[in-house]
Amino acid sequence: MTRTPEEERNLNHVLDMFHNVLVPLDSSKVDDYISPDYIQHSQMAPPGVESLKAFLDEKQAESAEAEQHLKRAFVDGDHVILHYHVIRFPSDPGFGVIDIFRLENGLIVEHWDCVQEVPTASPNPHSMF
Amino acid sequence: MTRTPEEERNLNHVLDMFHNVLVPLDSSKVDDYISPDYIQHSQMAPPGVESLKAFLDEKQAESAEAEQHLKRAFVDGDHVILHYHVIRFPSDPGFGVIDIFRLENGLIVEHWDCVQEVPTASPNPHSMF
Numbered sequence: 502m503t504r505t506p507e508e509e510r511n512l513n514h515v516l517d518m519f520h521n522v523l524v525p526l527d528s529s530k531v532d533d534y535i536s537p538d539y540i541q542h543s544q545m546a547p548p549g550v551e552s553l554k555a556f557l558d559e560k561q562a563e564s565a566e567a568e569q570h571l572k573r574a575f576v577d578g579d580h581v582i583l584h585y586h587v588i589r590f591p592s593d594p595g596f597g598v599i600d601i602f603r604l605e606n607g608l609i610v611e612h613w614d615c616v617q618e619v620p621t622a623s624p625n626p627h628s629m630f
Numbered sequence: 631m632t633r634t635p636e637e638e639r640n641l642n643h644v645l646d647m648f649h650n651v652l653v654p655l656d657s658s659k660v661d662d663y664i665s666p667d668y669i670q671h672s673q674m675a676p677p678g679v680e681s682l683k684a685f686l687d688e689k690q691a692e693s694a695e696a697e698q699h700l701k702r703a704f705v706d707g708d709h710v711i712l713h714y715h716v717i718r719f720p721s722d723p724g725f726g727v728i729d730i731f732r733l734e735n736g737l738i739v740e741h742w743d744c745v746q747e748v749p750t751a752s753p754n755p756h757s758m759f
Contacts, residue, residue, distance in 0.1 A: 503632075503634045503707055504706070507632075508632060540756065541754060541756060542757065542758055544749045544752040544753075544754055544758050545752075545753075545754075546753060546754060547753040573709075573730070573742075575704065575709055575711060575730075577633070577706050580704050582728075584742060584744075597744050598744065599730065599743075601702070601704075601711070613702075613728075613758070614728075614744075614746075615726050615727065615743075615745060615746040616744060617673075617743075619673075620673045623673040623674075624673075624674075624676040625670060625671070625672065625673055627671050627677055628671065629671055
């Protein structure tokens with residue numbers, strides 16, 4: 502393994518955020534992980550940390566049964582990448598997400614993603630994950 | 631910079647593949663970069679290296695004007711991550727792609743991706759990139 506101690510800290514910070522904020526859709530923990538000045542590139546939510554909290558509260562109300570299954574996680578310096586499968590309700594094929602987070606001084610300061618529905622028909626018999 | 635020599639080699643291998651295969655949609659260079667046994671998880675193409683070549687030939691014929699703009703690239707051990715913007719024709723908003731490649735012995739052996747259309751309306755004024 503070639504990760505530096507700082508890379509391990511950055512990766513663990515984002516994994517803790519995933520398990521404590523994204524999985525439970527818990528807006529109350531956002532400030533522990535995400536800078537108030539963070540730059541949001543996701544096209545699903547308006548920018549700003551307060552909008553992110555409102556977005557999480559809305560998803561929590563809409564999809565209390567939602568599950569988020571982490572498939573793989575990487576770190577390169579101050580960037581952390583997560584790949585996971587979101588299932589909104591029991592019969593949902595769900596969608597795949599790849600997130601890229603940039604950290605500064607131990608907090609998330611920038612976020613990009615690509616979100617793709619799991620297709621119900623595909624020329625590829627292999628799983629998306 | 632904390633990348634090891636092997637990580638630099640893996641990153642450069644995938645960047646060369648991006649510039650020599652994906653940007654020109656050139657199927658003739660696939661074997662220089664991708665193992666004949668590679669595992670394809672993308673839902674856009676059937677599995678196997680010959681299917682990938684046919685997919686590239688088809689895209690080349692359909693979208694000879696296509697442009698692929700690399701935004702950021704990362705490496706963590708034997709995995710390389712690329713984030714780029716594909717524009718199929720001059721007025722196309724295009725789509726974002728995040729690719730994850732796994733390498734073994736200097737060749738790409740596994741590939742996952744998430745592909746998302748650039749929305750023409752979004753609550754977020756920031757670019758997807």
